Amino acid sequence: MRVTFPPEVEWVAETKPELLFPRETIDRRVKELAAQISRDYEGREPLLLGILKGSFVFMADLIRGLSIPCRVDFVRVASYGGDTQSSGEVRITGDLELPLTGRDVLIVEDIVDTGLTLSRLLGVLRERQPASVRVCAFLDKSARRRVPFTADYVGFAIPDRFVVGYGLDFNENYRFLPDVCMLKDIA
Ligand code: IMP
Numbered sequence: 319m320r321v322t323f324p325p326e327v328e329w330v331a332e333t334k335p336e337l338l339f340p341r342e343t344i345d346r347r348v349k350e351l352a353a354q355i356s357r358d359y360e361g362r363e364p365l366l367l368g369i370l371k372g373s374f375v376f377m378a379d380l381i382r383g384l385s386i387p388c389r390v391d392f393v394r395v396a397s398y399g400g401d402t403q404s405s406g407e408v409r410i411t412g413d414l415e416l417p418l419t420g421r422d423v424l425i426v427e428d429i430v431d432t433g434l435t436l437s438r439l440l441g442v443l444r445e446r447q448p449a450s451v452r453v454c455a456f457l458d459k460s461a462r463r464r465v466p467f468t469a470d471y472v473g474f475a476i477p478d479r480f481v482v483g484y485g486l487d488f489n490e491n492y493r494f495l496p497d498v499c500m501l502k503d504i505a
Contacts, residue, residue, distance in 0.1 A: 330492065335499030338481060339474060344498065347473050348376070351454065352383025355424065355471060359386055364422040365448075368392045369439070370412070371493070372428030375485030376456040376473075380426060388424075391416045395439055408438035418446040428486050429457040429476075433467030457481065457498070474498075 339347075355364075363386065368377040370392050381388055394412035423443060430436055436453055443451055454471035461478040482488050483495030492499070 330495070333501065335482065335492070335495075335501055337497055338476065338479075338500050339484075339498040341484075341496040344473075344484060344496075345379070348379045348456075349383045351471055351473060352380050353385070355380075355454065356383075356385040359388075359422060359424075361386075362422050363387045363389065364424045365389045365391060365416060365418065366424050366426050366454075367414070367443075368426045369428070369435070370394045372485050372487065373426045373456070375493070376428060377426050380454070389416060389421075393439075395435060408435055408442065410439070410442060418443060418448040421448050423448040423451045425451065425453045427453060427455045427469070428484075429459060429481070430455045430467060430469055430472075431459050431462050432464040434465055436469070437465050437467050456484070457486075 366377065366381060366388050368374060368390070371394075374392070377390065377392075381390060391414050392412075393410050393414055396409050396411045425436070425439070425443070427436060430453075436455075440451060440453070452470040455469040456473040458469060458472045458475045459478060460475060479500040480488065481498050481500050482492035483498045485493055486498070487493045488501055492501075
């Protein structure tokens with residue numbers, strides 16, 4: 319299915335993104351996730367910890383679907399290594415404002431790809447002695463895993479395609495799209 323764009327963003331249309339999840343489908347699924355999280359954390363006040371920048375749209379919708387109170391914080395992570403090195407490290411840059419000690423932490427991530435970022439971030443966060451740590455990922459591209467990693471909550475499993483929109487970018491473009499789209503010729 320084609321996506322339609324206003325003339326101001328014609329450059330987006332020219333790249334012909336293919337629609338994967340329309341906004342209505344996303345909205346329904348995020349509400350389901352929020353309901354499940356509200357049930358699982360009933361009687362508690364989790365700290366939802368978003369990984370910037372990709373998770374900010376998902377976080378905004380997710381917390382508004384919760385029926386329990388929560389706290390919100392964000393971290394930025396810098397990866398050393400990456401695709402060419404398997405032993406890179408993840409460092410938290412732009413650190414947390416809220417303490418994690420004794421808190422139920424729910425990491426909110428846009429997409430799990432190789433799994434390297436989250437598996438390493440979990441290690442770093444556990445050192446801060448939270449009561450619990452779980453992961454809620456909007457998308458899961460499991461075909462590309464390089465380390466075993468399973469998120470506790472997943473919005474959608476997706477094929478091995480590069481996706482944008484709903485906060486996800488390609489070179490900082492496309493984050494504003496309300497739908498999730500696949501880009502052509504980008505692995
Ligand atoms: P990984 O799981 O450590 O490989 O890294 C996940 C990060 O890679 C995500 O937080 C995204 O920023 C980025 N990423 C991976 N796949 C995609 C994609 O299809 N679209 C946009 N960003 C992606």
